[in-house]
Amino acid sequence: MDARRKYTYVGLCGLHKPVSVFVTPNIFVYNEKFHNFVEDTYKVNEMMDYINRKREEQYKNEKSEKMLDVSKDQSKEDIKIVTDNQTDECLDKYQSSDNLDYNNEEFVCDTNNIYENNKFCDKEEKHNKMKIYHYEYKYNQDLYLWRTYFDEYIFHIFHNMLIKTNNKSKKVILVLNMFIPTIIKYALCIALIENPEYACISYINDLISPLYLCNYKTCVVLDLGYINCRILPIMDGVPLYHHYTYVNNGGFYINQEIKKLLKEQYMSRYKKRENIISINGDMKLCLGNYDNNKNGDNNKNEEIINVINNMTDDDIEIIKIKYCYIKKDSENIPCNKYVLYKYNNYDIIIDPYTRYKACEILFEKEYDQNMYSLFSSIVQKINIFETYIFSNILLVGGCSNIKGILSRVAQIFFQVLRNEKKFPPKFQDNVHFLLSNISPNLRQFVGASICSSMDNLPDYTSEEILNNVLYDHLSEDIYMTFKT
Structure with missing residues (x-):
């Protein structure tokens, strides 16, 4: 199961093609304006203060009842979304998530529409019609809320699977972006274990899995995705997470x-x-x-x-x-x-x-959010002894399907090489862009499928979840190395 931002691919171990493709829920949509923190151009801090003030006014006599299982001191945070045309009816309807029926289809539909269409508004100053999403709201640690979304989504994915077998005999491989909040990864994992009762789960970094497809231990993986363009260098099978770089483009x-x-x-x-x-x-x-x-x-x-x-x-x-x-x-x-x-x-x-x-x-997006700035940032991070990792570059992600993308990316990268002094002369002659018969948007999924066939990923069952082992491990990337 490859939980990508635009689409979620679901397939069986060893297959080079997903069985089903689903559109990922709207709760994972990014809002670009949240990333421009340099001078608080979009009044993010003011917006957060406004949310806190409103919450204190409306819930000053109430205490949150639901607590995050793994943190007794952290209370539930509610997200307030107000439309431009504020009415008492609108405010009453979304006043508190504690009063809502999460199993109600009408509610789920309404919340998705709110995330997609509504905007936050202050009486004194409108913050550029900002949208607030759970994914972006870093203070939201409501495990119950995330569980509700994932329970329904997983049921939607697996209920009509072509092959009907006993869930307790199945293992689920999750291809995840390891940099999304741990609470989201944790909610997804326990939603797979507790209700469908799958035997166990394993997960793999979505920037590591393509290596199983091309079988290179040293490589730079460039993901031209839906929301972000990300780049991760891998040296001798070990991902250099401290060099991980991304831009908000895609x-x-x-x-x-x-x-x-x-x-x-x-x-x-x-x-x-x-x-x-x-x-x-x-x-x-x-x-x-x-x-x-x-x-x-x-x-x-x-x-x-x-x-x-x-x-x-x-x-x-x-x-x-x-x-x-x-x-x-x-x-x-x-x-x-x-x-x-x-x-x-x-x-x-x-x-x-x-x-x-x-x-x-x-290639032209402002605020240094383009391909040149992406390559320039990663090149500046590496030292002179790590330059050889750029000998192999693998493109993945949906935007890699655009006609002419490979030639233009190569041109931009070679331009960065010419401007940097740490690379040896004629280094670009040794750069190889790895090609594969698999479509770029499926390379992460197929790589994970190959990896799962090798049975070298750690397994997690309900016992690890109850003992909070999984939650702690989801924050670690120690074992996320390329194994042959």
Whole structure:
């Protein structure tokens, strides 16, 4: 079971393809603004103070009843979410999570919608329409709340599995990001042990598992994921966690850019009153002002803009993989071909600029959150005796499927090498980007599948959970090494 941010892959040991793919719940969606802490640009501290004030006002006579099992001194923290149009009904509905029925389907649906659509608002100052998610709210240590989400999600995943066998004979392998909060990993693990009663669980770092696919002990794993681009060097089978680096960039931001550019191209035509016609299946722009059709064309543009606004992230994902690409460098002449994308009985035009420009955010995003800053940061961390780990670089993650990504990443990395003095001359001639027949977005899953077949991961049962051994071990990465 590979619990990735965008999708969760579920399969059987030894298979090179998942049996089922599920969309990961909204509670794992990041909010980029929480990461810009340098000068508190987005008033994060003020927001936290506001939450604490409101909690004291509303719950001053109440005490939290639920405690984290592994920490008797740590009380439950409630998350307050207020909409712009504050009403007594809204505040009453979400006043306290203690009064809510977590097993109620309507509640689960409502909370997911809140996390996705609602925004925090202060009467004195609106904090840029900030969203608050459990994952980002670092003070939330409510084990019961996390258990509720995972119990339902795991039931949804395993209830309709094709192969029905006794759960007590099964072992579950979790492919996890080891840097997510321990409380979340712990809740997921006990949700698998206690209710479905699986025999035992094992877990592996999602940046270690790809090594079992390529069988290299020394390698740099670059994960071009949905929310983050992460990089972890591994030397002789030992992951160098102190060199772990990430930037807040990835598929989520590309999808947002695609949607923005699609709307901009239609708004531009709306202002210029450009008409678009189709000739022999190829799209062609007609830069004329046709008074007879002016109102009709403008209405059509407005209608399509609304359609684009309502497109889901999965729809944008299809556009990204099928029609978008990355230029090798700025001197490359982009493709001048228009694409007609059929969506819900609408013909959406994707112009050449949108097709290549959207993915450029990986390399041009501000606040040092781009690929150059990612490579530059990791190179600055290593010492001169560790430079050889860059001899092998493996790309994983969904964004690695974008056309032209490998050439551009290599170009950026070689540019960093030229600017750093610690690498020997002509080092780039010894750099190998590892290739595999397995799609990049499945390499972590397939690597874990191979690893599970080797039976060299520690097992955890209900006994370890009751003795809190698992909780303590989830915070450690001592054994997370590549074994052959």
